[in-house]
Amino acid sequence: MSEAAAISIRNVHKTFKGGVQALRGVSMTVDRGQIFGLLGPNGAGKSTLVKILMTVIRPTKIDGELLGNPIGHTETLRRVGYLPEHHHFPPYLTAEQLLHYFGGLEGMRRAERLRRIGELLELTGMAAWRRKKVGGFSKGMLQRVGLAQTLLHDPELILLDEPTDGVDPVGRREIRDLLLHLRSEGRTILVNSHILAELEPICQQVAILVKGKLAREGSVAELTADRQRWEIDCSGDEPDWAAQINGLCCTTEGALLRMTMPGDGLNDVQIVLDKARADGRSIHRVQCIGETLEELFLRALDESEEAGAASPGAASAGKDGK
Amino acid sequence: MTPFLAILRESLLSLRAQGLFKLTMGLNLMVVLAFASIGFTEDGLSIFFGLSNIESEYVNIDSPWSKLLYLGIFSAFIVNIWLAWIATGLALLSTSSIFPSFVSQGAVEMTLSRPVSRTYIFLAKYCGGLLFVLLQVSVFTLGAFLAAGWRVDVWDPAIFLAIPLVTLFYSYLFCVNVLVGVVTRSTLTALIVTLMFWFSAFSVRTADQFITRFVFYTEAETQNLDERIGELLQDMDEAQGIAIAGMEAQLDRKQEQLDASRKAHDTLLAWQGPLQITRWFVPETAGTINLLKRALEHDASATLEDLMSGRLFDDGPSHMNADAVADEKVAELENSRPVWWILTKSLLFEGFVLTLAIWVFRRKDF
Numbered sequence: 001m002s003e004a005a006a007i008s009i010r011n012v013h014k015t016f017k018g019g020v021q022a023l024r025g026v027s028m029t030v031d032r033g034q035i036f037g038l039l040g041p042n043g044a045g046k047s048t049l050v051k052i053l054m055t056v057i058r059p060t061k062i063d064g065e066l067l068g069n070p071i072g073h074t075e076t077l078r079r080v081g082y083l084p085e086h087h088h089f090p091p092y093l094t095a096e097q098l099l100h101y102f103g104g105l106e107g108m109r110r111a112e113r114l115r116r117i118g119e120l121l122e123l124t125g126m127a128a129w130r131r132k133k134v135g136g137f138s139k140g141m142l143q144r145v146g147l148a149q150t151l152l153h154d155p156e157l158i159l160l161d162e163p164t165d166g167v168d169p170v171g172r173r174e175i176r177d178l179l180l181h182l183r184s185e186g187r188t189i190l191v192n193s194h195i196l197a198e199l200e201p202i203c204q205q206v207a208i209l210v211k212g213k214l215a216r217e218g219s220v221a222e223l224t225a226d227r228q229r230w231e232i233d234c235s236g237d238e239p240d241w242a243a244q245i246n247g248l249c250c251t252t253e254g255a256l257l258r259m260t261m262p263g264d265g266l267n268d269v270q271i272v273l274d275k276a277r278a279d280g281r282s283i284h285r286v287q288c289i290g291e292t293l294e295e296l297f298l299r300a301l302d303e304s305e306e307a308g309a310a311s312p313g314a315a316s317a318g319k320d321g322k
Numbered sequence: 323m324t325p326f327l328a329i330l331r332e333s334l335l336s337l338r339a340q341g342l343f344k345l346t347m348g349l350n351l352m353v354v355l356a357f358a359s360i361g362f363t364e365d366g367l368s369i370f371f372g373l374s375n376i377e378s379e380y381v382n383i384d385s386p387w388s389k390l391l392y393l394g395i396f397s398a399f400i401v402n403i404w405l406a407w408i409a410t411g412l413a414l415l416s417t418s419s420i421f422p423s424f425v426s427q428g429a430v431e432m433t434l435s436r437p438v439s440r441t442y443i444f445l446a447k448y449c450g451g452l453l454f455v456l457l458q459v460s461v462f463t464l465g466a467f468l469a470a471g472w473r474v475d476v477w478d479p480a481i482f483l484a485i486p487l488v489t490l491f492y493s494y495l496f497c498v499n500v501l502v503g504v505v506t507r508s509t510l511t512a513l514i515v516t517l518m519f520w521f522s523a524f525s526v527r528t529a530d531q532f533i534t535r536f537v538f539y540t541e542a543e544t545q546n547l548d549e550r551i552g553e554l555l556q557d558m559d560e561a562q563g564i565a566i567a568g569m570e571a572q573l574d575r576k577q578e579q580l581d582a583s584r585k586a587h588d589t590l591l592a593w594q595g596p597l598q599i600t601r602w603f604v605p606e607t608a609g610t611i612n613l614l615k616r617a618l619e620h621d622a623s624a625t626l627e628d629l630m631s632g633r634l635f636d637d638g639p640s641h642m643n644a645d646a647v648a649d650e651k652v653a654e655l656e657n658s659r660p661v662w663w664i665l666t667k668s669l670l671f672e673g674f675v676l677t678l679a680i681w682v683f684r685r686k687d688f
Contacts, residue, residue, distance in 0.1 A: 056430070057688065076437075082431070084428065086427065088428035090332065092339030102328075104327060105325045106436060
């Protein structure tokens, strides 16, 4: 029997008081053992969606499962780790006390907590600060402690809302490595971020939310495939035969001529190369270029604008969800 | 560790980090020390460990009233004024931020996303807030118990009733504070509304007692005037026309006073009904605290009021005017209110407010 998806939601709606529609019929599936990127501009509804999954916000309408159980099933939350955006820890607690507190909320026994806290503070590089109060921590250190509390109860599914927010480049790289390590252990990770360059190398699947609606969903390879192109840099001016080849576009890049062919077909590229060589042109570069996540994201945004999604978008629950 | 204990422990650490908690605890210890400094000598009583002496033939080391006075100081002054007003005010200042801080964005998500119901979290956090008062009163009461044992050899465990009673009293106010804190997420608003509520509860009780006192007063006054008029009529019969004009004038005056007194009585009764109904819906803040005094004086042959008013030392029958009668009757009425009436209606109020707060907390988006 195949294992249920880590997250499977259908037709999620959330309208805050005041009529702000944060989510308008979002459906998506996150398979197990993957790093899933939830992308979207500010106010797209990403945090609202994650908070709904974690029962922090009540959905207006939802149908779906989390780890095979209905959304909102309390016991399922024991198998989920969550790091919210802009989290605030009690400043009077030390890192160790904070983790004991969250471990206690999970019902963990003292011996288990002690073992896990030691392991995780080592893993996140915070062992030296275990007895320091978190009120004196930098943003990056707070994120590390936040990650430690997320992993404390050994969750199968991890939901991270902007996990690299405020973290320096070295820290970001460490967090990326940590996420890959967690995935290698078979955990499912949903990362909510708008820093696309961070997600691209680690995510297998992404969903793009725009103004409370799902604009794209799928594997990164699939989503960027239809915008693949070949680029051929060669010498000379724009040839006469360029107009005869469907989709070929010529531009001048300095002293070079750049010919761009849409799609990933090799046959058309061979024809162009043959003709260029026949003209006596020297070939400097031939490269198949895929669409970047950023380009995909911006395209989804543009298309959404064109589609006339007139909603003001989601606002934070703190402001509008009262 | 259960989630409940985790939340309580976090609350304890939060209190420990607060300057106001330490300040209140320090002040509590000073008050206990001042209480312990009161002692009795052969000539009277000494305060500040003998620095100052007050001579008294009635209250001294051999007097049976020294124990009454010492416990009376504890229940009527220290508990009633220090714990029920000053320490409670400081506790409100300290704990008003608990729920608004808890439900602020960034803090609440990591607690609500745990495998624990919101009602459970709310109640654990609520109990955590009551820890402030519970700890303060526990330390204070232990000190007072030891002081009473040392100074007047009274090892009365009833003193420890101060712990649940003061905590209960505080919980009537704290539930309002929590409800406003959850709804508005504002510490200042929660504090102001709670203080207003406290004042309202105090006002309703005071107004009821005030009106009741005047009802008793007018009743006593009416009875006195009736008797006086009867005496005057008898005097006039006996006088048989001699100096009767002066008596008639006096009779008219008394009759006018009697009419005014009856009219006032009727007016007061019209006010008393609505006030008594209102009081049913307001928790018995002072009434709950007063239960401690009632418990400590339960087996006593006299009360602190008897001692302070000097009635204990009167040999003859008491000749009380209408004021004294009214005061005594009000005190009797308040002391005769059943414990179940005081606690049940107060707890019903608290239960209603907490249910409302939990309902809001459960439905709220964070």
